[in-house]
Amino acid sequence: MTRRLPAAALALLLTSVASTALAHAPQAWTGPQAPAAPTPQNTPLGLPRALPPIPAPTAETYPGVIKYEVDATDVERKIVRVRQTIPVTAGPLVLLYPKFLPGNHAATGPIQLISGVTVTSGATRIDWLRDTIDPNAFHIDVPQGVSEIVVEFQWLTQPDNSTWRVVMTPEMINLQWEKALLYPAGYRSTGITFAPSIRLPEGWKYGVALDTERYENGVATFRPTDLYTLIDSPLFGGAHFQRIEIDPRGEAVHLNIVADEAKNIAPTPEQIAWFENLVTQTDRLFGARPYDRYDFLVAATAKMGGIGLEHHRSSENSVPTDFFTNWGKNMGAVGLLPHEFVHAWNGKRQRPADELTANHNIPTQNTLLWVYEGQTEYWGDVLTARSGLASKEDILVTVAENAAFYDNQPGREWRPLQDVNNHNLLGYRTSNPYSSWMRGTGDYYRESLLIWLDADTLIREATGGKKSLDDFAKGFFGGDDGSWAPRGYTFDDVVAALNAVHPHDWASFLRTRLDASGPDAKAPLDGLARGGYRLTYTDNLTAGEKRVQSGWATDFQYSLGFTLSSSNKLTGIRWGGRAFEADIGPGWELVAVNERAASAEVLRDAVTAAKGTDKPISLLLKNGDRYRTVAFDYHDGLRYPRLERIPGTPDRIGDILSPRRR
Structure with a gap:
């Protein structure tokens, strides 16, 4: 708590500061100067003490095992609760929240969503202090005689996908352990052992590339593992769940499917055979398996946020609810699982040397x-x-x-x-x-x-x-x-x-x-x-091309130079394209085409009708309270790409x- 100064004391302080400033006339600036190291005498305003540096990871192993308990039952309020029991010794300790997350290729750890951090030893509360440069680091002075601390906090997962993706719904959860844990600085991720467990809503089942020791009373307890493997082993759980073996060589590869509704878990025998072929063809391509087991985690959902993320022995994949019942409708979803599977070889076992970091904050x-x-x-x-x-x-x-x-x-x-x-x-x-x-x-x-x-x-x-x-x-x-x-x-x-x-x-x-x-x-x-x-263009797509090019109906990139959104907004305006050259930028809405109420179909008809003529295409556009009419002198028709033998x-x-x- 910050102590408020009385008004008289505050006035005296301000007068003293002003007098000191006047007594020292400013000199010519000579360039940036290194700030003095914080000490108890020159600690910046607001800091009660100097902060030690965050320890760099060493080859040492963290002593003891961190007990890690997750409660994921609060699906209505979308709150994940965490309790970590950490063996410690007296002295300075820094706990880190993972910052550079595997497969994200950037600093994406959502530290902004971590709340309610408390540290205790028995009935005694221990203060912590967030680092002033790295907000992912928490400094703790462990008192003498304390050998174990308990850290508790919440991960406030999001109600919509506007900033961070939804990971909890009333029917399912996508638990990414790295979003909901702290770990001691000064050690490699492979040198810190966690004993994880998770409490799920009653009746839920789950898929994860961890070894389950027991699952009783809604709590799944997993075999202790190092932090690297834990973070690399997310969990999909849900009320509607099915696990399907797809390994022609044994029982090492599975589809773990959760869905908004049970009817969406409906792979046909033919589809399962294709996934078995995927495992076979991948074996033949690479010649060896970089895993002892592999779990495809698949969510057929319209409620949870979209994801496709690789891990060493699993992958996170979200697909449309009708993925199995309307096969091939979304080619991006069909190709997602093979892409993430390949990452077990390229990106996980074999990866760029500059992505092999000692822990998740480097x-x-x-x-x-x-x-x-x-x-x-x-x-x-x-x-x-x-x-x-x-x-x-x-x-x-x-x-x-x-x-x-x-x-x-x-x-x-x-x-x-x-x-x-x-x-x-x-x-x-x-x-x-x-x-x-x-x-x-x-x-x-x-x-x-x-x-x-x-x-x-x-x-x-x-x-x-x-x-x-x-x-x-x-x-x-x-x-x-x-x-x-x-x-x-x-x-x-x-x-x-x-x-x-x-x-x-x-x-x-x-x-x-x-x-x-x-x-x-x-x-x-x-x-x-x-x-x-060779690459060619056509104005008449086949039914198969329309199915694969899912956005063809609103795609005018290679004709007028933009894409039309479902709300008739002009998006994806191509730099240097016809719309760009007509001074059209972001924010414009298509109101009418050749004096007809606008729609993608009406615009396609107008582009087609203008082909081979000298008649311009007239667009009425709206941006806020502004209106414009733009005439496109374009007569080459619709243009969609095609490969020709x-x-x-x-x-x-x-x-x-x-x-x-x-």
């Missing part, structure tokens, strides 16, 4: 996200086709969308792909009004996929089909069957592994594509022609997408 780096995420995206699409989860034609549609997007992306003029990787630390998937100019997170996924398609087709062409990127995958990500100890890789390691498959100037190949910028910089589309296809060329992309027989 900054990560993202220089190799184009491998971590980009090649994972590539293999995710390939395995989606090889397993039968989607057809070759479906994947060709998504590749066409990617190719068109990057072929028309103006942001490459100033910003290379490598910078997009590095920028991610500034904020996790931040939005901006001109994403085509700014570029963003998706680029190190989808543009990098095109780079790896380029590499794969180059190897196949140069070796007459005897070698491929499959050989790189097995050599680089495989080996050590059943081992999941993380291994770091560098740019030079990637180049060496590619050269081991097919000698080439891979360093220049990669750097040219990663560092390209300027008016002449092009998207990495060479893999299309080498793969037997180049006659007489090998269908290498078709070969890439075909299932492996061994």
Whole structure:
């Protein structure tokens, strides 16, 4: 509590400060000066004492086991309650809230949602002090004679997805342990042992890649594990739950499905067979498993926030409620599980060396996200086709969308792909009004996929089909069957592994594509022609293309230069496109098209009717209390991307997408 000064004392203090300032005439500024170290004499106003530095992690093991109890039963108020019993010794202790979360590639730990922090020893309350520079650190002076403290707090999970995603509903929970724990500074994550347990609502079941010791009276108690493994093992639980084994080799891989309603857990035998094929095709690609068990955690939900997040022996995946009953409606959801599964090899067991940090409060780096995420995206699409989860034609549609997007992306003029990787630390998937100019997170996924398609087709062409990127995958990500100890890789390691498959100037190949910028910089589309296809545009999509290109009906990116939202807002305005050149920016709403009430269908009809004529397309726009009428002198019709076979060329992309027989 801060003690309020009496008015007279406050006046005397202010007078004293003013007199002191006048007595010392200011001198010329000579540059920034290092502040004096805080001491009891010069402690900044508001701090009762000096704070010791936050200990850096060492190779030592934290003594004892931290008992960690989670109560997740308050689903109506969406509050997770935590109680940690921590063995301690007398003296300074710093507890850390995880900041750099695995798979987020940025400082995303929601410390703002942690409340009610109290520390006790028996009946005695112990004060704590938050660090003044790092708000994720809590300083504690452990009194003499105290060997154990109890830390309690709440994680106030969110009621909607406006800022943080919803993780609790009346039907389910997505418990990410790292969002609801504190751990002692000065140690590696692998050197701190937790004994976790969770209380769930009555009757709920759960899936998690931890070993359950017992589950009774609604409390699941897990075998003690290190902090790294705990954080890497989230839990999906719910009132509607089903666990399905999908491992053709045994019982190591499972689908764990929760849903808003029981009817949404309805995988067909054919769908289960596709997931079994996914496991088989992934085994054949990499040649070894980096896990002893693997749990797909799948939420078929419209209530919980969307997620796709990799872990070493599990993954978090949210899909639409009709994922199983309306198969293929959402290709992004179909391809999500293969993508996250591949991360067990690329990103978890084998990962960029600059992402292998000692604990979860040391900054990560993202220089190799184009491998971590980009090649994972590539293999995710390939395995989606090889397993039968989607057809070759479906994947060709998504590749066409990617190719068109990057072929028309103006942001490459100033910003290379490598910078997009590095920028991610500034904020996790931040939005901006001109994403085509700014570029963003998706680029190190989808543009990098095109780079790896380029590499794969180059190897196949140069070796007459005897070698491929499959050989790189097995050599680089495989080996050590059943081992999941993380291994770091560098740019030079990637180049060496590619050269081991097919000698080439891979360093220049990669750097040219990663560092390209300027008016002449092009998207990495060479893999299309080498793969037997070329990018074209059509105004008449097939039923299959419409199903895969879910946003086709409101997509005018390659004609008028924007996308139309469900509320008729002009979004995604392409930098340098026709709408941009007409001085249209964010915030405008389409009111009418050629004097007809606006809708996406009306706008499509108008663009089609203007094709081959000299008649302009007239749009009435509204922004707040302002109205504008804009005439587009555009006559080339609707334009949707499509891959077209180049006659007489090998269908290498078709070969890439075909299932492996061994």
